[in-house]
Amino acid sequence: MDIRYLNHFLKVVATGSMSEAARQLGLSPAAVAQQMRALERELDVSLLVRQGRSVQPTAAGQRLVERGHTLVQDADALRDWVVTDEDEGELRLGTVNTALHGFLPDVLQAFTTLHPRVRIALRIGITPTLYSALVQSELDAALCLKLSFDLPKTVSWTPLRQEPLVVLARACDAQRDPLELLRNEPLVRYDRQLAGGSLAQHYLQAQGIRPHERIELNSIMAIALLVERGLGVGLVPDIGQGLAGEHLCKLAVPPVSCPDGELAPPRELGLLWRNQSQRGRWVSTLLRCAQDAALTQP
Secondary structure, three states: OOHHHHHHHHHHHHHOOHHHHHHHHOOOHHHHHHHHHHHHHHHOOOOEEEEOOEEEEOHHHHHHHHHHHHHHHHHHHHHHHOOOOOOOEEEEEEEOHHHHHOOHHHHHHHHHHHOOOEEEEEEEOOHHHHHHHHHOOOOOEEEEEOOOOOOOOOEEEEEEEEEOEEEEEEHHHOOOOHHHHHHHOEEEEEOOOOHHHHHHHHHHHHOOOOOEEEEEEOOHHHHHHHHHOOOOEEEEEOOOHHHOOOOEEEEEOOOOEOOOOOEOOOEEEEEEEEOOOOOHHHHHHHHHHHHHHHHHOO
């Protein structure tokens, strides 16, 4: 059995769509469909059935799903096991975009100094997508936001840094009250469909602020550039030194309370990884590098 076909079958089941699975895998839908037919011929059983525009596993397909993840993980471990040089290979790392612009470059610099022959395959995405890729054995670790549900025993999480909300403003506004800026200046809004943008929206509502919205976009770094150009102010998670700028300032905002009286928690960034991986020694090094970088970042 071609382990790639099995991995792609799991992706099809996870997405419920051959076309979406093909898009995420970087293949054509026809290629994925051909692989699924080859897998069915090899096993001599029907694995998928169409239901409208989606596909669902048959009873046999569901049984393959139940064992498939373990088989893919074992294949990954076997590849690592037979590598003759134990410090040479590939570490598959996922990251949220804000970490890439924040402290991840420091982490990668420290890691590659310790493991110069390890290649890092970096995937950028939002936290739910990275988590899905991790549990499907497509990633070894992910630098992402804290998830809102309990993790399975096969996955571990270590928090690295908290990212409280800050107001981004021009340097000439550094002495102004941040809430006054949010009330009176145009807002370059962080996308409300993202965790940080949703956090900012809840904060504005808690403070009773109805801002004059000018632009809404999904990049904190782009928001910083627009604020520097005088297009308004931003309310975003503090990603660290990535928000530094000669004509830009960051202003801390007063905390707000939850309905139960507790202070609303800031956004939390950490490292998520699979426990059963032969790349675990590299993940451990990556975690130490990330912890060191988090201590030195503002």
